[in-house]
Amino acid sequence: MSISISLPDGSVRDFDSPITGFELASDIGLGLAKAAIAIEVNGQLSDISRVIDSDCEVKIITRKDEQALELIRHDAAHVMAQAVQELYPGTQVTIGPAIENGFYYDFAREEPFVPDDLEKIEVKMAEIVMADKPFFREVWDRAKALQTFRDMGEVYKAELIEALSDEEAISIYRQGDWFDLCRGPHLPSTGHVGKAFKLLKLAGAYWRGDSKNKMLQRIYGTAWRDPKELRNYLNQLEEAEKRDHRRLGREMDLFHFQEEAPGAVFWHHKGWALFRQLVDYMRARQEDAGYAEISTPAVMDRSLWETSGHWETFREHMYTTKTEDDRVFALKPMNCPGGIQVFRQGITSYKDLPKRIAEFGKVNRYEPSGALHGLMRVREFTQDDAHIFCTEEQIDEECRTVIDLIIDIYRDFGFEDVKIKFSDRPEKRIGSDLVWDRLEQALKGALEEIGRPFTLNPGEGAFYGPKLEFVLRDAIGRDWQCGTLQVDMSLPERFGAYYIGQNGQRQSPVMLHRALFGSLERFCGILIENYAGRLPLWLSPVQVVVCTITDAANDYAREVFKNLYDAGIRAETDIRNEKINYKVREHSQAKVPVLLVVGAKEIEKRTVAMRRLGGKSQEVLALSEALDTLKIECLSPLSAN
RNA sequence: GCCGCCGUAGCUCAGGGGUAGAGCGCACCCUUGGUAAGGGUGAGGUCCACAGUUCAAAUCUGUGCGGCGGCACCA
Numbered sequence: 128m129s130i131s132i133s134l135p136d137g138s139v140r141d142f143d144s145p146i147t148g149f150e151l152a153s154d155i156g157l158g159l160a161k162a163a164i165a166i167e168v169n170g171q172l173s174d175i176s177r178v179i180d181s182d183c184e185v186k187i188i189t190r191k192d193e194q195a196l197e198l199i200r201h202d203a204a205h206v207m208a209q210a211v212q213e214l215y216p217g218t219q220v221t222i223g224p225a226i227e228n229g230f231y232y233d234f235a236r237e238e239p240f241v242p243d244d245l246e247k248i249e250v251k252m253a254e255i256v257m258a259d260k261p262f263f264r265e266v267w268d269r270a271k272a273l274q275t276f277r278d279m280g281e282v283y284k285a286e287l288i289e290a291l292s293d294e295e296a297i298s299i300y301r302q303g304d305w306f307d308l309c310r311g312p313h314l315p316s317t318g319h320v321g322k323a324f325k326l327l328k329l330a331g332a333y334w335r336g337d338s339k340n341k342m343l344q345r346i347y348g349t350a351w352r353d354p355k356e357l358r359n360y361l362n363q364l365e366e367a368e369k370r371d372h373r374r375l376g377r378e379m380d381l382f383h384f385q386e387e388a389p390g391a392v393f394w395h396h397k398g399w400a401l402f403r404q405l406v407d408y409m410r411a412r413q414e415d416a417g418y419a420e421i422s423t424p425a426v427m428d429r430s431l432w433e434t435s436g437h438w439e440t441f442r443e444h445m446y447t448t449k450t451e452d453d454r455v456f457a458l459k460p461m462n463c464p465g466g467i468q469v470f471r472q473g474i475t476s477y478k479d480l481p482k483r484i485a486e487f488g489k490v491n492r493y494e495p496s497g498a499l500h501g502l503m504r505v506r507e508f509t510q511d512d513a514h515i516f517c518t519e520e521q522i523d524e525e526c527r528t529v530i531d532l533i534i535d536i537y538r539d540f541g542f543e544d545v546k547i548k549f550s551d552r553p554e555k556r557i558g559s560d561l562v563w564d565r566l567e568q569a570l571k572g573a574l575e576e577i578g579r580p581f582t583l584n585p586g587e588g589a590f591y592g593p594k595l596e597f598v599l600r601d602a603i604g605r606d607w608q609c610g611t612l613q614v615d616m617s618l619p620e621r622f623g624a625y626y627i628g629q630n631g632q633r634q635s636p637v638m639l640h641r642a643l644f645g646s647l648e649r650f651c652g653i654l655i656e657n658y659a660g661r662l663p664l665w666l667s668p669v670q671v672v673v674c675t676i677t678d679a680a681n682d683y684a685r686e687v688f689k690n691l692y693d694a695g696i697r698a699e700t701d702i703r704n705e706k707i708n709y710k711v712r713e714h715s716q717a718k719v720p721v722l723l724v725v726g727a728k729e730i731e732k733r734t735v736a737m738r739r740l741g742g743k744s745q746e747v748l749a750l751s752e753a754l755d756t757l758k759i760e761c762l763s764p765l766s767a768n
Numbered sequence: 769g770c771c772g773c774c775g776u777a778g779c780u781c782a783g784g785g786g787u788a789g790a791g792c793g794c795a796c797c798c799u800u801g802g803u804a805a806g807g808g809u810g811a812g813g814u815c816c817a818c819a820g821u822u823c824a825a826a827u828c829u830g831u832g833c834g835g836c837g838g839c840a841c842c843a
Contacts, residue, residue, distance in 0.1 A: 333840060495770095497839080
């Protein structure tokens with residue numbers, strides 16, 4: 128019997144009998160054998176001790192490889208579990224995978240862990256790592272495994288074993304006296320975890336991710352190849368914290384929240400300036416794209432929500448109010464029912480379709496308290512909503528136009544990386560399966576025609592129709608869901624909306640629901656974080672501050688300001704009795720993109736000293752020249768097109 | 769909603785069973801200074817709310833509200 132193993136460099140090695148990964152590495156070189164921590168067999172990561180008994184492609188994994196991180200993290204989870212069980216006897220282990228940037232382990236224990244426990248656990252983990260116990264893999268008989276874990280009182284592990292299919296091997300990994308049910312693979316020994324790990328936070332997590340189940344205690348940690356990488360990562364976390372829109376919102380005087388209005392934004396003048404910019408921009412884009420803007424009531428009678436189906440499918444998220452005369456009203460959680468009422472006025476001919484009706488609608492949704500998060504998840508927000516009423520034949524083109532518009536608009540805000548998710552029928556839905564078939568087909572068809580890649584999100588559609596979601600990636604690699612496009616035949620029918628077809632008969636239109644920013648509030652949050660507060664000039668709440676060197680320049684500063692104001696630039700003057708250093712520092716920290724400094728020299732020559740945010744130096748320009756430059760730079764991308 | 773942590777000056781935070789603290793900010797005064805903090809003086813607090821324990825509660829206990837980190841949710 129001979130086995131031939133091909134290596135990544137293209138070479139092939141033949142062996143007379145099965146060999147382990149370690150033996151293979153030794154055969155290649157002693158240095159490699161020393162560095163080897165795992166192998167990849169036909170692309171599948173595996174223990175270094177694994178026996179190779181057939182022809183295959185093998186890659187020896189060392190600490191330098193990307194896969195090493197996954198192993199280190201997974202092993203760190205095991206080491207943590209052992210540490211926890213040694214420190215807190217009676218604690219049950221459940222699952223503990225490697226995740227992006229780290230790992231976690233879920234434990235079942237009556238008493239809660241407290242933050243101080245993390246330090247103790249870390250110390251114990253370090254001991255286990257120092258002990259450098261080898262990981263041994265064992266395959267157990269199902270009955271034995273079940274019995275063993277049950278005897279140990281590990282009911283969650285027993286449940287996991289029961290859930291494993293018959294053909295799946297029940298593997299156990301042992302590290303010293305401690306062992307765990309685990310699919311593997313693992314590093315050669317606990318020592319390989321190294322020192323670059325840190326426990327980060329405690330959290331609750333439902334068993335198997337289901338809120339009907341018991342809540343477990345999760346401990347999150349991070350682990351890296353070496354302390355330098357760890358430090359790097361921790362710095363990254365700090366940096367991310369600095370661009371947190373909630374912190375910047377306060378520092379830049381954009382908005383605030385307070386107890387009496389949980390999940391609702393108090394927009395300050397500067398934040399509102401940003402918000403208004405977004406609305407102005409979108410309004411112009413939509414007008415160009417043939418939309419007509421409307422506005423509909425915030426509070427409407429219950430009967431309308433019963434007709435729309437919201438009362439049935441969405442009620443727990445709706446704010447309602449009962450009036451003196453015993454009528455029940457609801458605060459709108461969506462704009463679509465209102466939009467349909469406008470469409471229903473008068474008689475629409477097929478010649479009038481498509482009708483694109485837009486609304487910057489403020490909606491209120493009673494979100495679970497734990498979901499609230501700054502501007503990103505609120506209970507009251509504004510959608511750049513629109514409803515396109517069209518014929519079934521027009522779905523395709525309208526969808527394609529919307530998709531193009533979204534992509535184009537995101538680009539104007541600096542987001543190039545946009546992903547699309549396609550969601551089909553959910554369990555809780557209205558409308559017949561036949562209609563769902565047609566709508567899903569139509570939406571998917573439009574997407575395919577455009578030729579943009581998309582991923583499938585089964586069962587995640589809206590209750591009235593399938594949808595697309597547009598996910599953009601920000602400057603530090605986080606994904607945000609913003610735009611959405613939904614196809615709907617149910618609501619128009621429910622409300623008896625119709626148009627007169629070519630044959631003179633009433634027809635029910637198709638309704639496309641779409642939002643591009645999604646929530647204006649959230650989009651503001653995303654922009655703030657994406658730019659770390661340094662918004663592009665056209666979006667900046669304060670574009671220019673005119674700073675004086677001494678109060679002899681006050682009049683000139685006012686004149687410069689007047690010029691800026693007349694040019695439509697959002698400007699302020701700073702004529703306080705402070706040194707220029709102080710003013711520069713303060714406005715720089717407030718992320719003002721342009722400072723114009725004026726003193727005696729500038730007055731005399733009618734110039735300004737322009738300093739840009741982040742710049743080290745300044746440029747002295749004639750006032751008129753500075754105005755011309757700024758006028759152009761402050762324009763929104765709209766005018767540039 | 770669930771688990772854990774937290775709530776003290778405008779902000780960031782220290783303290784802690786018996787007159788409430790710092791830095792920054794703010795006000796006033798001095799200073800008119802050329803590109804990331806000039807100096808001095810001063811004002812500012814129902815220590816989240818309610819209940820309980822106690823001679824005495826900002827401090828301990830409970831409940832509520834809110835925030836933070838996760839989980840679940842995001843139609």
